[in-house]
Amino acid sequence: MSEEKHSPISPETVHEIECLLREVSNILKRKGREILHHFPVTPPQLNALLWLGKEGDMTIGELSQKMCLACSTMTDLVDRMEKNNLVARVRDGRDRRVVQIHLLERGAEVVKEVLEARRQYLAEVLSHISEEQAVRIQENLAILYNEMKRT
């Protein structure tokens, strides 16, 4: 856990950033849920669709690992999405014994529309600030994200 620090960030700054990230994540989570009320998916279903869109076909086991969910929970989730024609269970081309979850066109469409709604919300959030300020927010988030990825 404790590796050598290259530069000492003051505890106050760390404290502030931790609070801000928690608050921003909470608002996004609440808003994200509100947005999903207009779509035929729940938050974990959207998450599964995002993974399938990003990484392609996966088994239930792989998907449940990505999402930190129990396989049984994941199976229920996939069952409901299959009923709604968002995903389909397909046989692996190389090994017909393996069943993979495949993102259907309707599932991809829902993902696209949800992300568009999220961007619309963000555009509204940012509508009172300048493009320059928005770019600074983007740049600083990118720095934070890159540091998080390598930790």
Next chain:
Amino acid sequence: MSEEKHSPISPETVHEIECLLREVSNILKRKGREILHHFPVTPPQLNALLWLGKEGDMTIGELSQKMCLACSTMTDLVDRMEKNNLVARVRDGRDRRVVQIHLLERGAEVVKEVLEARRQYLAEVLSHISEEQAVRIQENLAILYNEMKRT
């Protein structure tokens, strides 16, 4: 949903910020879950403890509203936290018929320790950047947060 925009943020910037916020939130969620493995609480339990710490005693109904959970789910959650001595059901001083959930010392202690562990993680994340850069991240997050709060 569509109010007049004060300055037009480019779709690319909005797109980038949406992606970054989603990624950062995902990492924080995953990391937050990892941190909780060392504590006797689940993510929704921590959330409930945070609310009780922030806003004081609440009924199950109020707490379930804050957390967007069904009352029955909330009741189970409180039952388990009561067993672990994190919270207690107490009678309201003004109206003895009303039962409120009260954060116990051990619950407050857990919250304190979890937040400390989150700050330790963040300090590590930020250990490769300068204090000036960290302050810029903080300032930009604060601007974003303020815009989110008023939307």
